[in-house]
Every structure is written in structure tokens, then in C-alpha cells.
Amino acid sequence: MSTLVVVGGDAAGMSAASKAKRDDPELDVVVFEQGEWVSYGACGLPYYIKGEIQSLEDLVSVTPEEFRQERDIDLRTGHEVVDINPSNRTVTARSDEREVVQEYDHLLVATGSEAVTPPIDGLDRTGVYTLGSMSDGKELREYVGRARSTGDLQQPDRGPACQFLETCNGPVGIVGGGYIGVEMAEALAANDFEVHLFQRGDRILKQFSTATSETVLDHLEEQDVAVYLNTEVRELAGSDAVEAIVTKDDRVPVEMILVGTGVRPRTNLAEDAGIELGETGAIATDAYRETNVPDVYAAGDCAEAEHVVTGDPMYIPLALTANRHGRAIGQTVAGKPTKGGGVAGTAAVKAFEVEAARTGILDHDTAQKAGFEPITETIRAKSRAGYYPEGGTVQVTLTVDGPSGRVLGGSLVSEYGEGAVHRSHALVGAVSEGTTVDELSNYDLAYAPPFNTTWDPVLTAAKVVDGTR
Template sequence: MPNTETTLPADPSDAPRRLVIVGGVAGGMSAAARARRLSEAAAIIVLEQSPYVSFANCGLPYHLSGEIAERDDLLLHTPESLRASLDLDVRTGHRAAAIDRAARTVTVTTADGSYSLPYDALLLAPGAVAVRPPIDGLDHPAVHALRTVPDVDALRDRVDQALAHATGSRPPRAVVVGAGFIGLEAVEALVTRGFEVDLVELTDHVLPPLDAELAPLLADELTAHGVALHLGVSATSVVDAGPVATSVPPGASGTDHPSSASRPADASGGQVTVTLSHGAALDADLVVVNVGVRPASDLARDAGLDLGARGAIRVDADHRTSDPHIWAVGDAIEVRQAVTGEAGPVPLAGPANRQGRRAAESMLGHRTTPQAAVLGTAIVRVFGLTAAVTGASQASLVRAGIEHEVVHLHPNHHAGYYPGASAVHLVASFAPDGRLLGAQAVGREGVDKRIDVLATALRAGMTADDLAELELAYAPPYGSAKDPVNMLGFVAQNALDGTMPQWQATELAEVMASTLVLDVRSAKERTAAHLPGSLHVPHTELRARLAEVRAAADGRPISVHCASGVRSYLATRVLRGAGLDGRNLSGGWLTLQAVHPSLSA
């Protein structure tokens, strides 16, 4: 994918006279608005097949929960308001059915028939469509998605119906299939409305884009709010429930609600039974399926435009497709991941809006900024927790064969002596030269601030040294003199320059087999849980007991750990100062038990 700046003709006489935009919402409407601000002369026509051309789809779960009370608050603009403010010709209920590239026309179908619409420049912003997993009964009326305004309308109706038939002994129940961003938001919304919820996820942890050692924090938060987790399994069928809902086999689904055993169907006959791949059966009043999306690129494919390996529309740095008169933006296009270089769709509203702006500039002959590779920065609220990601995950770095060093830390979000401090759990990956490659965070406060700083650092190509020197706002209610972002830089510096050699929680089996494990926590902490065969020496006693440690190690490396990695860092420095081969567990026991849940038992 080219990444060079392109200059198009700036003479207004060379600019397209008629711009046709297929698809509204984020990318399409951003392009239409930017095009009008650049040219009062252009005719700008927007074709939207749904009744809604500009709505806040990211707000749909919060309308489902009732936090956004008024449905109309989700509708940002109407055809009438866009005509009045921007002189746009917006046509809802108009579907682009085919493109004749030679004639430069689009065949448009409506409820009243079809017509041919000529264009000078065509922008495709069709978005994405929900993936339909292989579930028998996926078209059952109880099964819903959560992507559009009609989706949330239908889902709210079903929620209201279930609540109306609920009783004290039988609260309403929902099964949510897919524990990605939208799935987690749907879970929170349904619990807020009074539902008992079963969450089904094919992978082995919730929020698959999150690194595995952070995901248990979300899982604990979900179960604390009564959500039953079914991980590593899929839904296979949805059928009408009988007079009595099928019981869940004992132990088959792990954290089922006690009330999910036998329960009668409601009087409306609206209950269903969802069968899982390991044989469990869950009764529910409604099912929400959100297992991902795929690019809505059929129109482009049928027109013969180039597509990528994952079916997304290929574009250049100016968002031009393989046809010089057709541009494309949004969830349907192929973009480049900024760190790994992997090409594919990234269905996020922020990039789509920026792409629409750049495409409009290119379509109207303006000098454009080259398309930036996408970091994939995203954030989600899960009850009292916030989880956020930016850049490359550990899994994607491994997949791309990129060498990296991972650091974990658990600092407070503001000064610890100021009331209300809580931990921000941070994971970040760095290249051997110190460049930040990706970061993730989970916590109750301060996550959004840190992930935005780290996303900016990624875009700027900053290193661990740069993070260590960032001058961030500090007052006790807001942060610390050593902000968590600075701390991330400090820890990465130590790991990369050899001051603090690390071992990772994923290396536990090898570490226990070939090294001395040194636990430097307090006696009380060790009593709660510890690694068998480890030597216990509190870090404050280490200097006085070095001979004991040296004898126990007997020439082996020493793998040190504490609760979070701070005391064990100090201990590692003591060991190395005494000529011993000490290594510090990145993230400490908090990370270790997240990777190995059996250690918590």
C-alpha cells in the first residue's frame, strides 16, 4: 500500500462537479461535510440504504441500558438538517446496487424502482456487516444484533417484553454470544436493565484483543456482577424452549447462575434454549450475537475493484481504489497496522472519520495528507473497570515475528497518599531499540488518560527514554510526580539496558525446573499463596541472608518475584550487586496468577 503524498490538480475547473457518496454515518458523512466546506460548487449526493444517514452507533449500547434516555439523541442529523446546513442531497432508503465504471454511473434501487445516477467522483463508504456464525436458529425472533438503530429498537422491544413477563422468582435472562467490545457493552446494558446474563466466547478469555494476563481482571468484574462466563465454547443452536427449559449439565458451563437450572418458559412463549458446543443448554428470553464484522465490499467486488486477502477494498494513500474515479473509506477498506504492517480492515469510528476527510480533499483536487497507518486504539467500560488498547498486542507481535520486550506494572492512577488511589494495570511492548510497539491498560480510574498519551507516543515513534522524560500534568488528585507513563518508561529502560533482567509469567514451568525461585514478599502474603519449592526471604532481609540464597541457588539463576514487581526489582539489584544472576518477574504475583489462575486457589 503506497504511503507517499499525492498532489492532485488544484484548478477548480478540474475538480469533480458531481460527488456521489455511498453510505453515511462516520466515513461517508465526514467526507460529504468536508467536501462542502472545500467547495460550494460541487453537487454532493449521499446514498444511504437505511432510514438513518447520521447516527451515533457507538452510543447504541448506552441507549439499550437507558443511560441515553432519548432515542433521538442518537440521530445526529437528518436529510433535512444536512440540506439546510451543508446543502447536501441526502437520499435515505436508496441502495447502490451496481457500478458501471466505464459509464461512471451507479444503479440505485428504492422502494419505488431504480434509476441510474452519474458521477464524476464516487466514494464508497458502505461500512461493515455482522458476521453470521454457524448457529442453527440464528434467524429466530429472539436473536438480535446491536449495530444499527433498527437493531437497538428491536432489542429494546424484546427487553421490555421480557421485563413485563418477569417475576420475582424468574428474572429475565439473556445470552450474549461474543465477548468483544460490543458484546461487553451489551452485557453491561442488559445487567443494568435487570437481566441475568450468560456470556459465550469462543476464545479462552473475554475481550480477545486484550493480552491474556489482563483479561482475568475483566472476567472477575463480570462475575462480580453476576455474569456467567462460558469461555472456549461456541453457541451451536437456538430453539424454542419447551414447557420447562433444559437444565444445564452440572459443571458443564463453569460459572452458571444457580437459577439457570430448570425454569418455566414465560407466558408469551418467548423463551429459547441456546445449546453450546460442549453440551450445555442455557434458557433465555433473548439472545444477542456480536461475533465480529466483515467489510461490506460486495458492491466494490462486483464492480471489479481490487480487494485484499480479507475482502476489504484496497486503497492508496489518498483513499483511491484501483479505479482512479472511485475512492473508499471506513470499515470496508484495507488499512495498514502501524506497528506490524499487517493489512486488513479496522472497524473503528475515529479512523473512518479521518479517512472521510482525506478522501474528500483528494476528490476535490486538494493536496492531501498521506494516509496514516492505524494503531487500533480502542476503549471499553465493563461495569466499574475500563480496558483500553493501542498499537500491537503481544499476540500480533509474535504473529509478525517482531522481537520485543514486554513489561508489566501496576501503579496507582494518582498519588497514593491522596484518597481514592486505585491501580492502573499496564502492559507494554518495546522493540530492542526502545521504541514503543503497543500498550494496554485496565483499571478503575485514569486508564483513558494513559492510553491516549501512549497512543500519541506511538504515533510519534517515541522510545522508553522518551516516555521516561515526558512532562505530564501533576497534582495529587490527578496523577503522581512519577506518572504511570513515566514509570512504564523507567521499567522498560531497566529491562532493555540490562539493569533489570526479567522473566515472564509465561515462562513459569521452565523457571521452576531450572532456577531458584526467590519470593521476597512478606510472610503474610506468602501464607495466602506461593510457588512450591520457592525460597522465602523478605526483601528487607535479603542483604543479611545472601549467603543462604547463594547456597540455595548452587550456581543456578535466581528468579525473583514479589506482588507487583517493585520489591523484587530492588532484590534483583541486590543480588546482581553481589555477583548473583538475578532476574525479576515482570508484573509480579499479580501478573503470575492472572496467567496461571490455579495459583489463586
């Protein structure tokens, strides 16, 4: 009887464990998870904090008990793996009570990521939060709940962003203008906080096209979020509790700060065991997500994967990749070798009343290093037939290789409900298949007046880019 050991019980780990056990019920599957939560939807935390989801348990798709009882997985929560020994094929895990040494035939390292700690003074003050784990989510929800219940009266001095709101909590600060920053701006503003968002670079959502970033920025400002671009935060000032965000030019009073400046792969355990990291700093894997150490796999937020356009390894920690690679590993371990599939870097975000998605390579430097000669065009088009009573605007950015016409990447933004995100589905295939923009412009996409114009905005963008080549 063979044993699969999994280190880390979130998306990649539990996908692998479940798939392996389902495909080979004879397999012993042991999962060590440091915390108490497994298989949870961290992507849902902003909506829990916002108040749209009632309970943290709602974010859990399968409970520990279900994994144990229904899926027959030996899931050990509260167990931190402290050592991997490839020579002996063992891992050592420690719980409050004891230390166990577990043998493995196949090992999956799915240790996830941790928040990057930016070089800012005062990160340890009360009122400074990050959002990486379920317990982070719980704390933030409690903070919001307390502020809502006491709210108004404690805040005589309202900032300018707040003056049009009937009731107003805050002010609060967000450091970082990525997914988490933008989603948390919505969650906090919906709870009547006056939100100040600080971004070091010259735009928010930097993985998206410049045009998408600008459209989302305009929308945040319309929603009374004060956004500070090109602004390095120097200090989170205060005494015990945080009181202000200090930048080169400014001191913005805040009661609470969320720091969301990105994540890095959690790789210590792997490194100590002689598992190689790639150039990105995440664990290197082959197409089967196997590391340099035989029978040791890595997947999820701790691993890199090759990009479908460039073929180069990239570190793009996102939920679907973790699930997909975990599942492939489970299948492989159960006896059917399965490639995990590359990444296109596809991502989606909702920000108040807009939605955006991106896929592929948009950045010209990256494209050029991979040997392409990128061209980028952005168009704006109606989201539905012009005469249809509902509707808005979809903005589409396409980046293509000039000489070959190959579609390298795309970025879309629209009003929420006008389909930027689902429309990006058309581009993921194009990016993955090496489709040219001429071929894309000939895609026979669905059309009816309630859903698009005869030429879907994606096709219009393809025609426009093709015309500039």
C-alpha cells in the same frame, strides 16, 4: 461542475460529503443511503438499550434534513446502490419507487460492515438479536422495556447469578466477548437481567492484552455476569422462540440471546465493480484512501488501512478511522490532496465500573511477522497520589521491540473514572512516532496529586519494560 457520489450515509460517507461541500461549495454532492438513518452513533446503542439515552434520535449528530438544508447535500435515504460502473462513471440506485443512474466524477464507497454469522443452529429463532443498526437497537430496547415491565413474576426459577438481586429479569445470553458483548452485558445487567456470556476463545476482549482481559473478566464476574470461556455455542435451542443456549457440556436456559461475534466488510458492490480487495478481505486503498480504480475511494468499515507500526494493511473497523478517512477524502475531492493517516488500532471500552483502552500491536505473532522481537510487561500502579482520598489502580501492559526499544503497543485498564482510557493518549503518539520506551519514560507528563502519582503509571510501565531489555 463536478460531482461527488457517496455510497453509504454513515460516519465515513457523511464526513466526506460534508467536508467536500464545505471546502468546495461548487461541488455537487450526492449521497445514497439504503436505510433511513444517517450519521448516527452506533457506538451509543448499548447506552440507549441500557436506558441512559432516551431516544434513538439523540444518537444522530446531524439529521437528514440538516444535511439537505444546511449543508446543501443531495442526500437520498431509502436508496440502495445496486451497481457501480467505473467505465461509465455511474452508479445505479434503487428506491421503492424507481431506479436512478447517477454520474460521478469522484466516488466514495462507504458501505460499512455487516454482522458475521457464526456457524450456530437456531440463529433465526425469535428472541435472537444482533446489534449493528439503529433498528437492531430499537428492537433490543423494546425487548428490555417489555421484560422490565412484566419482569419478575414470570421468572420463578432464578439462576445463581441472579440470587443476590432484588428484582431479576432474564436469564439472557450473549454470544461473543468483544466490545459489543461486554457493553451489552452491562446494559442488560443494569436492567436486572441475569446475563450469561459465551466466548469461544480463552479470553474476552482479545484485542487487548491478556492482563487487561483478565482484569475485565474478574470485574464482570464480580458483577454477577456468568462468563463461559473456551466455550463454543452449538445451538440456540427452542421452538419458535429461543429457550436455551446449547454448548458441548451445557444447556443454559435463556429468554433472549444477543449474538455479537464481530463484523466483516460489506464489499459485494465493490467487488462486482472490479474494485480490489486486500488480503484482509476489505477494500484495499492507498494513503489517500483511493482504490485501484481511479477516482474511486473507500473508507470506513468496508476498507482496510495500513497500520502505523507495521505498515501492513489491517482491517480495524472503528468510528474515528471512518470519520478521519472520510474527512480526508472530502478534502482531497475538494482540491487539496490529503492523506488519511494510518490506523493504530486504538480502542476503548467501558464495562460496568471499569474502563480499558488499547493501541498498537500487542500480539507477539503479528509483531514477529513485522520483524520485531516483542517483549511484554504488565504493571499495576496507583491512579492518584497514594495519600489522595480518592483513587484506584491502573494496570498498564506495554509491548516493545526488545532490540530497538520501540514502543509497539499498550493496553490499560482501571476503575471507571481513574483514567485508563485518557492515559492511553500518551501511548498513541509513542506508537505512531516510533518512540522508544526509554524516550517514553522521559516524557514530561502532567502530574498533580488528584490525577496521578509523580510518575504516571504509563511512565512506570515504561521504566519497568526498559529495565528488562
